[in-house]
Amino acid sequence: MVGVRRSDLFLPATRETPGSGSNAAKLLVRAGLIRNFGSGLWAVTPAGQRVREKLTERVVAAMDAIGGQRVRLPGLQYADRWRESGRWGGFEDEMFTLENRDGQAMCLAPSHEEGVVHLLDGRVRSHADLPLLVYQVESKFRDDHARNGLVRTKEFTMQDAYSVDVDEPGLRETYREVRAAYERVLDDVGLEYAIVEADAGVMGGAASEEFVAPVSDAGGDSDRLVHCTADGCRFGVTDEHDGSDAHATGDACPECGGDLAASDGIEVAHVFKLGTRYSEAMGFTVDTGDGSERRVEMGSYGLGVDRLLQTLAQQHGDSDSLAWPVTGWGSAAPYRAAVIPVGEDSEVLNVAERIHNDCGRDDVLLYDDLSVGERFAESDLLGIPATVVVGNTYRENGVVDVETETGTEELAVEAVAECVERFAASEGEHRVGSGATD
Numbered sequence: 068m069v070g071v072r073r074s075d076l077f078l079p080a081t082r083e084t085p086g087s088g089s090n091a092a093k094l095l096v097r098a099g100l101i102r103n104f105g106s107g108l109w110a111v112t113p114a115g116q117r118v119r120e121k122l123t124e125r126v127v128a129a130m131d132a133i134g135g136q137r138v139r140l141p142g143l144q145y146a147d148r149w150r151e152s153g154r155w156g157g158f159e160d161e162m163f164t165l166e167n168r169d170g171q172a173m174c175l176a177p178s179h180e181e182g183v184v185h186l187l188d189g190r191v192r193s194h195a196d197l198p199l200l201v202y203q204v205e206s207k208f209r210d211d212h213a214r215n216g217l218v219r220t221k222e223f224t225m226q227d228a229y230s231v232d233v234d235e236p237g238l239r240e241t242y243r244e245v246r247a248a249y250e251r252v253l254d255d256v257g258l259e260y261a262i263v264e265a266d267a268g269v270m271g272g273a274a275s276e277e278f279v280a281p282v283s284d285a286g287g288d289s290d291r292l293v294h295c296t297a298d299g300c301r302f303g304v305t306d307e308h309d310g311s312d313a314h315a316t317g318d319a320c321p322e323c324g325g326d327l328a329a330s331d332g333i334e335v336a337h338v339f340k341l342g343t344r345y346s347e348a349m350g351f352t353v354d355t356g357d358g359s360e361r362r363v364e365m366g367s368y369g370l371g372v373d374r375l376l377q378t379l380a381q382q383h384g385d386s387d388s389l390a391w392p393v394t395g396w397g398s399a400a401p402y403r404a405a406v407i408p409v410g411e412d413s414e415v416l417n418v419a420e421r422i423h424n425d426c427g428r429d430d431v432l433l434y435d436d437l438s439v440g441e442r443f444a445e446s447d448l449l450g451i452p453a454t455v456v457v458g459n460t461y462r463e464n465g466v467v468d469v470e471t472e473t474g475t476e477e478l479a480v481e482a483v484a485e486c487v488e489r490f491a492a493s494e495g496e497h498r499v500g501s502g503a504t505d
Contacts, residue, residue, distance in 0.1 A: 261303025
């Protein structure tokens with residue numbers, strides 16, 4: 068990431084409040100992280116892209132840690148494989164379709180099950196080549212009814228993964244590993260969520276689960292979620308599924324005995340046991356040890372990067388400012404710290420420059436522009452977790468104020484870099500997460 072001074076930064080923050088969507092969607096616009104390009108289309112600014120990159124790097128590390136191999140599949144695809152799978156007409160008018168200059172039917176892929184079969188079929192031939200897990204972080208396209216900012220859009224960024232196993236026990240194990248990897252990602256970025264049984268829908272397959280985040284206001288795009296409030300328990304049900312009315316706020320959790328609560332819910336990830344749904348329809352087989360052929364068992368897994376960004380803001384922000392949770396992994400905030408000089412005297416400005424250099428210029432925002440009041444207001448709006456103030460406390464006592472959510476601490480200049488390091492997003496896997504059930 069490039070070093071940042073406020074005077075050089077394109078950050079179109081505004082005091083105006085947009086008219087529609089949840090409070091979080093409005094805050095992301097006000098803070099200058101995103102800008103609307105029409106219904107269901109959003110651009111991401113440099114500050115917003117920093118958040119996306121941190122979230123993407125975390126999920127990529129999680130996939131790599133369990134043996135995933137990164138690929139890239141084309142978003143523009145011909146119709147033949149989709150007709151072969153039986154899904155060409157199965158997206159209920161949500162698939163963007165077109166004809167090329169030769170009159171051939173094409174689509175913008177809403178998912179990539181067909182694409183991954185095409186990638187692997189005929190190249191993965193033997194049971195000895197399996198298990199295999201491939202993934203990508205790319206754009207998806209769905210002609211959906213756009214609502215609530217980044218939560219439901221026509222183009223969105225998703226980490227999608229696809230597993231291929233010889234048999235059903237192998238699929239169960241891969242599914243468990245990917246499910247647990249998603250748990251580690253969401254725990255590390257500080258999201259509160261429940262894991263609920265879900266309908267496989269147009270994806271097909273034997274079973275699926277959704278990772279659903281409780282929020283107070285989903286901007287008109289939400290399942291109703293009943294979830295456990297106990298730390299570490301991921302029990303939840305949504306109103307999409309039979310039996311959801313058997314659980315209500317104040318009831319005891321059937322898994323741990325904790326208290327249940329009801330709220331809106333936003334789906335941020337979904338995992339599917341596809342079984343032979345696609346291998347049977349598309350003829351994807353491997354040779355077995357006894358010389359016969361066997362249809363492979365597949366899984367499909369998706370985590371919405373853009374949805375995750377807004378949902379974090381929705382869970383942790385307030386009516387006036389964004390907030391990004393700080394965990395042992397770090398924070399997804401666009402900058403881990405802001406350095407704000409108060410005054411224009413050379414001593415204060417020189418100390419601010421020194422702190423900026425010491426902390427690591429690539430992830431610390433130096434306010435060398437705007438009025439002092441605007442500097443503080445914008446830093447709060449962005450949800451920057453640490454604000455280093457170089458002003459009267461330094462002039463009087465030779466120390467600076469470091470403001471965080473836990474309070475204000477006076478530190479020597481040379482101690483600031485170590486203090487704000489804990490807000491930096493870690494590289495790779497942070498820790499071992501809990502396992503998962505089949």
